[in-house]
Amino acid sequence: KNEVEQSPQNLTAQEGEFITINCSYSVGISALHWLQQHPGGGIVSLFMLSSGKKKHGRLIATINIQEKHSSLHITASHPRDSAVYICAVNPYMDSNYQLIWGAGTKLIIKP
Amino acid sequence: DAGVTQSPTHLIKTRGQQVTLRCSPKSGHDTVSWYQQALGQGPQFIFQYYEEEERQRGNFPDRFSGHQFPNYSSELNVNALLLGDSALYLCASSSPAGTYEQYFGPGTRLTVT
Numbered sequence: 001k002n003e004v005e006q007s008p009q010n011l012t013a014q015e016g017e018f019i020t021i022n023c024s025y026s027v028g029i030s031a032l033h034w035l036q037q038h039p040g041g042g043i044v045s046l047f048m049l050s051s052g053k054k055k056h057g058r059l060i061a062t063i064n065i066q067e068k069h070s071s072l073h074i075t076a077s078h079p080r081d082s083a084v085y086i087c088a089v090n091p092y093m094d095s096n097y098q099l100i101w102g103a104g105t106k107l108i109i110k111p
Numbered sequence: 112d113a114g115v116t117q118s119p120t121h122l123i124k125t126r127g128q129q130v131t132l133r134c135s136p137k138s139g140h141d142t143v144s145w146y147q148q149a150l151g152q153g154p155q156f157i158f159q160y161y162e163e164e165e166r167q168r169g170n171f172p173d174r175f176s177g178h179q180f181p182n183y184s185s186e187l188n189v190n191a192l193l194l195g196d197s198a199l200y201l202c203a204s205s206s207p208a209g210t211y212e213q214y215f216g217p218g219t220r221l222t223v224t
Contacts, residue, residue, distance in 0.1 A: 035215070041217070042117075042218040043154070043218070044215065048212045086153070097159050097166060098169060101153045101154055102153070
């Protein structure tokens with residue numbers, strides 16, 4: 001079992017729909033990241049969370065540390081939101097500086 | 112603030128050759144991590160540099176080496192290139208210990224023929 005699980009793997013929706021992508025993790029963490037990658041492109045950091053909720057434009061990220069779960073929401077989705085969304089965590093472990101990555105959720109927004 | 116920059120953007124090399132990729136971290140960041148992302152796969156951690164030393168290394172052979180300069184910029188060197196080294200190489204920078212926030216560069220697309 002992977003330490004970071006994302007669902008769904010693939011998601012297709014119509015423009016304007018409310019989108020939710022989920023991330024569950026099994027390790028203690030210091031921080032959780034949501035990242036975006038367009039086809040053939042580099043990775044863009046969307047959010048870093050250690051508690052609560054963050055909002056940036058149409059994107060909202062929440063985290064529940066007790067339940068080891070995070071969600072990324074997109075309101076009023078648009079075709080330009082089509083990308084792979086990746087959840088990654090900093091494990092709460094001394095001398096371990098690498099991120100543990102989820103497999104990503106491929107999102108397609110149809111006009 | 113230019114954010115994290117990487118050069119070159121694209122690169123084509125032949126098997127057996129050597130390649131050097133470069134990364135300049137975000138202003139104020141002193142830590143640089145390198146990742147390899149094969150097509151259709153998630154990023155794999157190569158190593159991280161802090162204070163000009165390799166602080167942690169992933170499961171990559173010695174053909175992959177790096178360096179960090181006093182201005183915190185970093186290089187990734189790959190020797191004796193294999194076809195399987197074809198990938199997007201990502202650099203991420205972060206600020207001093209305790210913040211965990213990482214900023215990623217646009218990546219360098221390496222193709223080995």
